[in-house]
Amino acid sequence: MSELPSHRTHFKEPVVESGADPYVIIHDDAFYYCHVINDAGIFIRKADTLDTIGKAEPVKIWEPPVDSIFEGSMWAPEVHNLDGKWYIYFAAGERDEHYSNQRMYVLEGEGDDPQTTSYELKGKITDTSDEWAIDGTILNMENDERYFVWSGRPTVENRSQNLYISKMQNPWTLEGERVAIASPVYDWEQRGGSINEGPQIVPKGDQRSIVYSASHSTGDYYCLGQVSLVGTDPLDPTHWVKRPTPVYESHGKLVAPGHASFILTPDENYGWMIFHTARKAGAGWDRQVRLAAFALESDLSLKFIEDTSILKLDKLIGLLNKMIKYRS
Helix, strand or coil: CCECCCCCCECCCCCECCCCCCEEEEECCEEEEEEECCCCCEEEEEECEHHHHHHCCCEEEECCCCCCCCCCCCEEEEEEEECCEEEEEEEECCCCCCCCCCEEEEEEECCCCCCCCCEEEEEECCCCCCCCEEEEEEEECCCCCEEEEEEECCCCCCCCEEEEEEEEEECCEEEEEEEEEECCCCHHHCCCCCEEEEEEEEEECCEEEEEEEECCCCCCCCEEEEEEECCCCCCCHHHEEECCCCCECCECCEEEEEEEEEEECCCCCEEEEEEEEECCCCCCCCEEEEEEEEEECCCCCEEECCCCCCCCHHHHHHHHCCCCECCC
16 A cells, blocks of 8 residues: 655755656556656656655656757656556747747557556647647546636737637647637736646545646745635636735745646545755756645645644644546
8 A cells, every 4th residue: 555654744954955847647556757867858757655755766667859949948757547547748949049939749658567668659739729738637527528727928029928728629639729728917927927737636535626837937935825716607707716825935934836747645635746946045956856745625725734633633644645536
């Protein structure tokens, strides 16, 4: 049985000494951490416990062809099991001053273990606009409908970033035009740049919310916000409501938290957030990966557990150590 850390609920030290954009799933009683190293390829680490993912050996599961457009700026890969196959979504493009060539791409593989599966490039995944796109993730609804959510720019000239959504025809094809469901409207989303990025789905029953990163990723004010689906149609922007304040931001010696992924308990009442922070103030993209426990409230708000004030410690640890599941 895979277990969450059993001896404490908050980690002041990083679980991965150097890393960014962490994406972790649980599959067959193991934790899989998908990431990029030095823009040279996509790697997966496999560990029995969540707090030891940084000590596991990284295995390269795919590297870009020599002299391809993927060399030099590969970002934020995610591994998903869809329709019985493994799919990895990542952003890449020829590097220039503003990374203006970034688009989303898909790898496909078939096998039991995502770390040993052989992957092939399926191609670019885009809506009809084919505009700049990064940080793609999967939104699965209770009615079995599937959507792609990502961060994109309105135009080549406009480098602000919104969260967009499109329905998926299959794991590598989108239907129709993109729809913006979140834009940086608050001051805390506009420090160093007007940016919403790094969307991650947090489910609870038939409810869905998205935790995302806000402001410029190189600044010390990078933080996490949340937008929740309050209606029935994910493609209707009016059915999404954004919280007016960050759900997680710099505090103490923790600087610029962002780009999180989530592991939930079976009852979806508790979980762990895996996220990156700047190594120190002013460090920019020099990052570390950390863990934080939280309680998921009925309104989908996240209450982070940094002491024992919410629940008795023994009760909390017992809940967090139940068999947990991965859910996109």
